[in-house]
Amino acid sequence: MKPMQDNEIKDEIASNDADTGVNERVYELGYLLVPSITEENLPVMYGNVKELVSSFKGEIISDEMPKIIPLAYSMVKVISNVRNKFNTAYFGWTKFVMDSDKVLELKKKLDLDPNFVRFLILKTVKENTIAAKRFVGRDAGHKRVPNTHKTVEGEEAVPINKEEIDKEIDAMIAV
Amino acid sequence: MKQDYFSANNIKYIDYKDIEILKKFLNPNGKIVSHKRSGVTSKNQRALTSAIKHARFMGLLPFVVK
Known part of the structure:
Protein backbone atom coordinates (compact mmCIF):
# COMPACT_ATOMS: atom_id res chain seq x y z
CA MET A 1 0.00 0.00 0.00
CA LYS A 2 2.69 2.49 0.99
CA PRO A 3 4.58 2.67 -2.31
CA MET A 4 1.30 3.30 -4.10
CA GLN A 5 0.54 6.30 -1.85
CA ASP A 6 3.98 7.74 -2.36
CA ASN A 7 3.53 7.61 -6.11
CA GLU A 8 0.19 9.36 -5.84
CA ILE A 9 1.70 12.13 -3.74
CA LYS A 10 4.51 12.60 -6.23
CA ASP A 11 2.01 12.85 -9.06
CA GLU A 12 0.08 15.49 -7.16
CA ILE A 13 3.20 17.55 -6.55
CA ALA A 14 4.11 17.31 -10.23
CA SER A 15 0.67 18.47 -11.31
CA ASN A 16 0.79 21.36 -8.83
CA ASP A 17 4.10 22.47 -10.28
CA ALA A 18 2.62 22.45 -13.74
CA ASP A 19 -0.34 24.55 -12.59
CA THR A 20 1.47 27.23 -10.65
CA GLY A 21 4.57 27.55 -12.80
CA VAL A 22 8.10 26.72 -11.77
CA ASN A 23 8.85 28.76 -8.67
CA GLU A 24 6.35 31.57 -8.41
CA ARG A 25 6.51 33.68 -5.29
CA VAL A 26 5.13 36.94 -3.99
CA TYR A 27 7.75 39.69 -3.91
CA GLU A 28 7.76 43.31 -2.98
CA LEU A 29 9.92 45.95 -4.56
CA GLY A 30 10.41 49.05 -2.41
CA TYR A 31 12.37 51.84 -4.06
CA LEU A 32 13.64 55.37 -3.64
CA LEU A 33 13.66 57.54 -6.74
CA VAL A 34 15.98 60.53 -7.10
CA PRO A 35 14.29 63.80 -5.98
CA SER A 36 15.40 65.60 -9.16
CA ILE A 37 12.43 64.05 -10.99
CA THR A 38 9.75 66.70 -11.47
CA GLU A 39 6.15 66.23 -10.33
CA GLU A 40 5.00 65.97 -13.95
CA ASN A 41 7.46 63.21 -14.76
CA LEU A 42 6.66 61.22 -11.64
CA PRO A 43 3.65 59.34 -13.11
CA VAL A 44 5.83 58.45 -16.11
CA MET A 45 8.54 57.02 -13.83
CA TYR A 46 5.90 55.19 -11.81
CA GLY A 47 4.54 53.68 -15.03
CA ASN A 48 8.05 52.69 -16.09
CA VAL A 49 8.62 50.78 -12.86
CA LYS A 50 5.34 48.91 -13.30
CA GLU A 51 6.17 48.19 -16.92
CA LEU A 52 9.59 46.89 -15.95
CA VAL A 53 8.02 44.47 -13.46
CA SER A 54 5.48 43.36 -16.05
CA SER A 55 8.21 42.87 -18.65
CA PHE A 56 9.67 40.11 -16.45
CA LYS A 57 6.27 38.38 -16.41
CA GLY A 58 5.48 39.82 -13.00
CA GLU A 59 1.83 39.99 -12.04
CA ILE A 60 1.27 43.14 -9.99
CA ILE A 61 -0.92 42.62 -6.91
CA SER A 62 -0.81 46.04 -5.29
CA ASP A 63 1.32 49.15 -5.34
CA GLU A 64 1.61 52.70 -4.15
CA MET A 65 2.45 55.87 -6.03
CA PRO A 66 5.88 57.26 -5.10
CA LYS A 67 5.67 60.06 -2.55
CA ILE A 68 8.39 62.47 -1.58
CA ILE A 69 9.71 61.74 1.91
CA PRO A 70 12.47 63.22 4.03
CA LEU A 71 15.16 60.58 4.50
CA ALA A 72 16.18 59.66 8.04
CA TYR A 73 19.84 60.15 7.05
CA SER A 74 21.59 61.46 3.95
CA MET A 75 22.34 58.87 1.30
CA VAL A 76 25.16 58.98 -1.22
CA LYS A 77 25.00 57.52 -4.71
CA VAL A 78 27.56 57.84 -7.46
CA ILE A 79 25.79 58.54 -10.75
CA SER A 80 28.11 58.79 -13.79
CA ASN A 81 31.18 59.44 -11.63
CA VAL A 82 29.51 62.20 -9.62
CA ARG A 83 28.85 61.76 -5.91
CA ASN A 84 25.28 62.77 -5.20
CA LYS A 85 23.93 63.40 -1.71
CA PHE A 86 20.23 62.93 -1.11
CA ASN A 87 18.19 64.15 1.84
CA THR A 88 14.79 63.59 0.25
CA ALA A 89 13.54 60.97 -2.21
CA TYR A 90 10.38 59.58 -3.73
CA PHE A 91 9.44 56.38 -1.90
CA GLY A 92 7.14 53.88 -3.62
CA TRP A 93 6.53 50.15 -3.66
CA THR A 94 4.93 47.41 -5.76
CA LYS A 95 3.90 43.91 -4.82
CA PHE A 96 3.96 41.24 -7.49
CA VAL A 97 4.09 37.51 -8.23
CA MET A 98 7.15 36.43 -10.18
CA ASP A 99 9.38 33.47 -10.96
CA SER A 100 12.32 33.30 -8.59
CA ASP A 101 14.76 33.20 -11.53
CA LYS A 102 13.27 36.30 -13.09
CA VAL A 103 13.67 38.31 -9.89
CA LEU A 104 17.46 38.10 -10.19
CA GLU A 105 17.23 39.49 -13.69
CA LEU A 106 14.98 42.28 -12.44
CA LYS A 107 17.54 43.10 -9.75
CA LYS A 108 20.34 43.29 -12.31
CA LYS A 109 18.27 45.65 -14.43
CA LEU A 110 17.42 47.89 -11.47
CA ASP A 111 21.09 48.00 -10.40
CA LEU A 112 21.91 49.81 -13.64
CA ASP A 113 19.04 52.31 -13.47
CA PRO A 114 20.31 55.83 -12.56
CA ASN A 115 16.85 56.96 -11.37
CA PHE A 116 16.92 54.74 -8.28
CA VAL A 117 18.72 55.90 -5.15
CA ARG A 118 18.10 52.53 -3.53
CA PHE A 119 15.73 49.61 -3.84
CA LEU A 120 14.81 46.56 -1.82
CA ILE A 121 13.32 43.29 -3.06
CA LEU A 122 11.67 41.20 -0.34
CA LYS A 123 9.67 38.00 -0.18
CA THR A 124 6.27 38.84 1.23
CA VAL A 125 2.65 37.68 1.48
CA LYS A 126 -0.26 38.37 -0.84
CA GLU A 127 -2.43 39.94 1.84
CA ASN A 128 -2.37 43.62 2.61
CA THR A 129 0.20 44.09 5.37
CA ILE A 130 -0.39 47.76 6.18
CA MET B 1 4.34 45.96 27.18
CA LYS B 2 4.11 42.63 28.91
CA GLN B 3 2.12 40.83 26.22
CA ASP B 4 3.18 40.33 22.62
CA TYR B 5 2.07 43.46 20.74
CA PHE B 6 1.74 41.72 17.39
CA SER B 7 -0.43 38.82 18.49
CA ALA B 8 -2.53 41.19 20.63
CA ASN B 9 -3.24 43.34 17.56
CA ASN B 10 -3.53 40.35 15.21
CA ILE B 11 -0.58 41.38 13.03
CA LYS B 12 0.64 38.34 11.14
CA TYR B 13 3.22 39.95 8.88
CA ILE B 14 5.45 42.71 10.23
CA ASP B 15 5.88 45.18 7.39
CA TYR B 16 8.92 47.44 7.10
CA LYS B 17 6.70 50.27 5.78
CA ASP B 18 4.66 50.45 9.00
CA ILE B 19 7.05 52.84 10.65
CA GLU B 20 4.51 53.98 13.23
CA ILE B 21 4.49 50.47 14.70
CA LEU B 22 8.23 49.97 14.33
CA LYS B 23 8.94 53.26 16.13
CA LYS B 24 7.37 51.82 19.27
CA PHE B 25 10.26 49.38 19.43
CA LEU B 26 13.08 51.91 19.18
CA ASN B 27 14.67 53.60 22.16
CA PRO B 28 15.43 57.37 22.09
CA ASN B 29 18.78 56.68 20.44
CA GLY B 30 17.15 54.73 17.63
CA LYS B 31 18.33 51.35 18.90
CA ILE B 32 16.07 48.32 18.76
CA VAL B 33 14.44 47.59 22.11
CA SER B 34 15.65 44.29 23.52
CA HIS B 35 13.50 41.21 23.54
CA LYS B 36 13.39 41.39 27.33
CA ARG B 37 11.93 44.92 27.34
CA SER B 38 9.70 44.66 24.26
CA GLY B 39 7.84 41.59 25.52
CA VAL B 40 7.47 40.32 21.96
CA THR B 41 7.68 36.58 21.23
CA SER B 42 11.01 35.32 19.91
CA LYS B 43 9.60 34.65 16.47
CA ASN B 44 8.08 38.10 16.19
CA GLN B 45 11.18 39.76 17.64
CA ARG B 46 13.24 38.24 14.82
CA ALA B 47 10.73 39.46 12.23
CA LEU B 48 10.59 42.87 13.92
CA THR B 49 14.37 43.20 13.87
CA SER B 50 14.58 42.50 10.15
CA ALA B 51 11.66 44.85 9.44
CA ILE B 52 13.41 47.66 11.33
CA LYS B 53 16.65 46.98 9.47
CA HIS B 54 14.86 47.07 6.11
CA ALA B 55 13.18 50.35 7.09
CA ARG B 56 16.57 51.78 8.06
CA PHE B 57 18.05 50.80 4.72
CA MET B 58 15.25 52.60 2.88
CA GLY B 59 15.75 55.74 4.97
CA LEU B 60 12.40 55.43 6.73
CA LEU B 61 13.99 55.01 10.15
CA PRO B 62 17.32 56.34 11.40
CA PHE B 63 20.33 54.19 12.25
CA VAL B 64 21.24 56.57 15.10
CA VAL B 65 19.52 59.54 16.69
CA LYS B 66 22.02 62.03 18.01
Whole structure:
Protein backbone atom coordinates (compact mmCIF):
# COMPACT_ATOMS: atom_id res chain seq x y z
CA MET A 1 0.00 0.00 0.00
CA LYS A 2 2.69 2.49 0.99
CA PRO A 3 4.58 2.67 -2.31
CA MET A 4 1.30 3.30 -4.10
CA GLN A 5 0.54 6.30 -1.85
CA ASP A 6 3.98 7.74 -2.36
CA ASN A 7 3.53 7.61 -6.11
CA GLU A 8 0.19 9.36 -5.84
CA ILE A 9 1.70 12.13 -3.74
CA LYS A 10 4.51 12.60 -6.23
CA ASP A 11 2.01 12.85 -9.06
CA GLU A 12 0.08 15.49 -7.16
CA ILE A 13 3.20 17.55 -6.55
CA ALA A 14 4.11 17.31 -10.23
CA SER A 15 0.67 18.47 -11.31
CA ASN A 16 0.79 21.36 -8.83
CA ASP A 17 4.10 22.47 -10.28
CA ALA A 18 2.62 22.45 -13.74
CA ASP A 19 -0.34 24.55 -12.59
CA THR A 20 1.47 27.23 -10.65
CA GLY A 21 4.57 27.55 -12.80
CA VAL A 22 8.10 26.72 -11.77
CA ASN A 23 8.85 28.76 -8.67
CA GLU A 24 6.35 31.57 -8.41
CA ARG A 25 6.51 33.68 -5.29
CA VAL A 26 5.13 36.94 -3.99
CA TYR A 27 7.75 39.69 -3.91
CA GLU A 28 7.76 43.31 -2.98
CA LEU A 29 9.92 45.95 -4.56
CA GLY A 30 10.41 49.05 -2.41
CA TYR A 31 12.37 51.84 -4.06
CA LEU A 32 13.64 55.37 -3.64
CA LEU A 33 13.66 57.54 -6.74
CA VAL A 34 15.98 60.53 -7.10
CA PRO A 35 14.29 63.80 -5.98
CA SER A 36 15.40 65.60 -9.16
CA ILE A 37 12.43 64.05 -10.99
CA THR A 38 9.75 66.70 -11.47
CA GLU A 39 6.15 66.23 -10.33
CA GLU A 40 5.00 65.97 -13.95
CA ASN A 41 7.46 63.21 -14.76
CA LEU A 42 6.66 61.22 -11.64
CA PRO A 43 3.65 59.34 -13.11
CA VAL A 44 5.83 58.45 -16.11
CA MET A 45 8.54 57.02 -13.83
CA TYR A 46 5.90 55.19 -11.81
CA GLY A 47 4.54 53.68 -15.03
CA ASN A 48 8.05 52.69 -16.09
CA VAL A 49 8.62 50.78 -12.86
CA LYS A 50 5.34 48.91 -13.30
CA GLU A 51 6.17 48.19 -16.92
CA LEU A 52 9.59 46.89 -15.95
CA VAL A 53 8.02 44.47 -13.46
CA SER A 54 5.48 43.36 -16.05
CA SER A 55 8.21 42.87 -18.65
CA PHE A 56 9.67 40.11 -16.45
CA LYS A 57 6.27 38.38 -16.41
CA GLY A 58 5.48 39.82 -13.00
CA GLU A 59 1.83 39.99 -12.04
CA ILE A 60 1.27 43.14 -9.99
CA ILE A 61 -0.92 42.62 -6.91
CA SER A 62 -0.81 46.04 -5.29
CA ASP A 63 1.32 49.15 -5.34
CA GLU A 64 1.61 52.70 -4.15
CA MET A 65 2.45 55.87 -6.03
CA PRO A 66 5.88 57.26 -5.10
CA LYS A 67 5.67 60.06 -2.55
CA ILE A 68 8.39 62.47 -1.58
CA ILE A 69 9.71 61.74 1.91
CA PRO A 70 12.47 63.22 4.03
CA LEU A 71 15.16 60.58 4.50
CA ALA A 72 16.18 59.66 8.04
CA TYR A 73 19.84 60.15 7.05
CA SER A 74 21.59 61.46 3.95
CA MET A 75 22.34 58.87 1.30
CA VAL A 76 25.16 58.98 -1.22
CA LYS A 77 25.00 57.52 -4.71
CA VAL A 78 27.56 57.84 -7.46
CA ILE A 79 25.79 58.54 -10.75
CA SER A 80 28.11 58.79 -13.79
CA ASN A 81 31.18 59.44 -11.63
CA VAL A 82 29.51 62.20 -9.62
CA ARG A 83 28.85 61.76 -5.91
CA ASN A 84 25.28 62.77 -5.20
CA LYS A 85 23.93 63.40 -1.71
CA PHE A 86 20.23 62.93 -1.11
CA ASN A 87 18.19 64.15 1.84
CA THR A 88 14.79 63.59 0.25
CA ALA A 89 13.54 60.97 -2.21
CA TYR A 90 10.38 59.58 -3.73
CA PHE A 91 9.44 56.38 -1.90
CA GLY A 92 7.14 53.88 -3.62
CA TRP A 93 6.53 50.15 -3.66
CA THR A 94 4.93 47.41 -5.76
CA LYS A 95 3.90 43.91 -4.82
CA PHE A 96 3.96 41.24 -7.49
CA VAL A 97 4.09 37.51 -8.23
CA MET A 98 7.15 36.43 -10.18
CA ASP A 99 9.38 33.47 -10.96
CA SER A 100 12.32 33.30 -8.59
CA ASP A 101 14.76 33.20 -11.53
CA LYS A 102 13.27 36.30 -13.09
CA VAL A 103 13.67 38.31 -9.89
CA LEU A 104 17.46 38.10 -10.19
CA GLU A 105 17.23 39.49 -13.69
CA LEU A 106 14.98 42.28 -12.44
CA LYS A 107 17.54 43.10 -9.75
CA LYS A 108 20.34 43.29 -12.31
CA LYS A 109 18.27 45.65 -14.43
CA LEU A 110 17.42 47.89 -11.47
CA ASP A 111 21.09 48.00 -10.40
CA LEU A 112 21.91 49.81 -13.64
CA ASP A 113 19.04 52.31 -13.47
CA PRO A 114 20.31 55.83 -12.56
CA ASN A 115 16.85 56.96 -11.37
CA PHE A 116 16.92 54.74 -8.28
CA VAL A 117 18.72 55.90 -5.15
CA ARG A 118 18.10 52.53 -3.53
CA PHE A 119 15.73 49.61 -3.84
CA LEU A 120 14.81 46.56 -1.82
CA ILE A 121 13.32 43.29 -3.06
CA LEU A 122 11.67 41.20 -0.34
CA LYS A 123 9.67 38.00 -0.18
CA THR A 124 6.27 38.84 1.23
CA VAL A 125 2.65 37.68 1.48
CA LYS A 126 -0.26 38.37 -0.84
CA GLU A 127 -2.43 39.94 1.84
CA ASN A 128 -2.37 43.62 2.61
CA THR A 129 0.20 44.09 5.37
CA ILE A 130 -0.39 47.76 6.18
CA ALA A 131 -2.94 48.40 8.88
CA ALA A 132 -1.04 51.00 10.86
CA LYS A 133 -3.77 53.58 11.41
CA ARG A 134 -6.33 51.13 12.70
CA PHE A 135 -3.93 49.51 15.12
CA VAL A 136 -2.56 52.76 16.42
CA GLY A 137 -6.11 53.94 17.05
CA ARG A 138 -7.01 50.74 18.79
CA ASP A 139 -3.91 50.82 20.91
CA ALA A 140 -4.56 54.41 21.93
CA GLY A 141 -8.15 53.45 22.72
CA HIS A 142 -6.97 50.62 24.96
CA LYS A 143 -4.79 52.95 26.94
CA ARG A 144 -7.53 55.52 27.39
CA VAL A 145 -10.25 53.05 28.26
CA PRO A 146 -9.69 53.04 32.04
CA ASN A 147 -9.64 56.86 32.22
CA THR A 148 -12.69 57.45 30.00
CA HIS A 149 -14.68 54.82 31.89
CA LYS A 150 -14.11 56.62 35.13
CA THR A 151 -15.06 60.03 33.71
CA VAL A 152 -18.11 58.64 31.92
CA GLU A 153 -19.33 57.02 35.10
CA GLY A 154 -18.72 60.24 37.01
CA GLU A 155 -20.55 62.36 34.41
CA GLU A 156 -23.47 59.98 34.30
CA ALA A 157 -23.73 59.83 38.05
CA VAL A 158 -23.66 63.60 38.59
CA PRO A 159 -26.64 64.66 36.39
CA ILE A 160 -28.82 61.88 37.79
CA ASN A 161 -28.04 62.99 41.26
CA LYS A 162 -28.76 66.63 40.41
CA GLU A 163 -32.15 65.78 38.96
CA GLU A 164 -33.00 63.66 41.93
CA ILE A 165 -31.89 66.37 44.28
CA ASP A 166 -33.93 68.93 42.33
CA LYS A 167 -37.00 66.75 42.53
CA GLU A 168 -36.45 66.20 46.20
CA ILE A 169 -36.04 69.94 46.76
CA ASP A 170 -39.20 70.65 44.71
CA ALA A 171 -41.05 68.09 46.77
CA MET A 172 -39.75 69.67 49.95
CA ILE A 173 -40.79 73.16 48.79
CA ALA A 174 -44.23 71.91 47.72
CA VAL A 175 -44.75 70.42 51.13
CA MET B 1 4.34 45.96 27.18
CA LYS B 2 4.11 42.63 28.91
CA GLN B 3 2.12 40.83 26.22
CA ASP B 4 3.18 40.33 22.62
CA TYR B 5 2.07 43.46 20.74
CA PHE B 6 1.74 41.72 17.39
CA SER B 7 -0.43 38.82 18.49
CA ALA B 8 -2.53 41.19 20.63
CA ASN B 9 -3.24 43.34 17.56
CA ASN B 10 -3.53 40.35 15.21
CA ILE B 11 -0.58 41.38 13.03
CA LYS B 12 0.64 38.34 11.14
CA TYR B 13 3.22 39.95 8.88
CA ILE B 14 5.45 42.71 10.23
CA ASP B 15 5.88 45.18 7.39
CA TYR B 16 8.92 47.44 7.10
CA LYS B 17 6.70 50.27 5.78
CA ASP B 18 4.66 50.45 9.00
CA ILE B 19 7.05 52.84 10.65
CA GLU B 20 4.51 53.98 13.23
CA ILE B 21 4.49 50.47 14.70
CA LEU B 22 8.23 49.97 14.33
CA LYS B 23 8.94 53.26 16.13
CA LYS B 24 7.37 51.82 19.27
CA PHE B 25 10.26 49.38 19.43
CA LEU B 26 13.08 51.91 19.18
CA ASN B 27 14.67 53.60 22.16
CA PRO B 28 15.43 57.37 22.09
CA ASN B 29 18.78 56.68 20.44
CA GLY B 30 17.15 54.73 17.63
CA LYS B 31 18.33 51.35 18.90
CA ILE B 32 16.07 48.32 18.76
CA VAL B 33 14.44 47.59 22.11
CA SER B 34 15.65 44.29 23.52
CA HIS B 35 13.50 41.21 23.54
CA LYS B 36 13.39 41.39 27.33
CA ARG B 37 11.93 44.92 27.34
CA SER B 38 9.70 44.66 24.26
CA GLY B 39 7.84 41.59 25.52
CA VAL B 40 7.47 40.32 21.96
CA THR B 41 7.68 36.58 21.23
CA SER B 42 11.01 35.32 19.91
CA LYS B 43 9.60 34.65 16.47
CA ASN B 44 8.08 38.10 16.19
CA GLN B 45 11.18 39.76 17.64
CA ARG B 46 13.24 38.24 14.82
CA ALA B 47 10.73 39.46 12.23
CA LEU B 48 10.59 42.87 13.92
CA THR B 49 14.37 43.20 13.87
CA SER B 50 14.58 42.50 10.15
CA ALA B 51 11.66 44.85 9.44
CA ILE B 52 13.41 47.66 11.33
CA LYS B 53 16.65 46.98 9.47
CA HIS B 54 14.86 47.07 6.11
CA ALA B 55 13.18 50.35 7.09
CA ARG B 56 16.57 51.78 8.06
CA PHE B 57 18.05 50.80 4.72
CA MET B 58 15.25 52.60 2.88
CA GLY B 59 15.75 55.74 4.97
CA LEU B 60 12.40 55.43 6.73
CA LEU B 61 13.99 55.01 10.15
CA PRO B 62 17.32 56.34 11.40
CA PHE B 63 20.33 54.19 12.25
CA VAL B 64 21.24 56.57 15.10
CA VAL B 65 19.52 59.54 16.69
CA LYS B 66 22.02 62.03 18.01
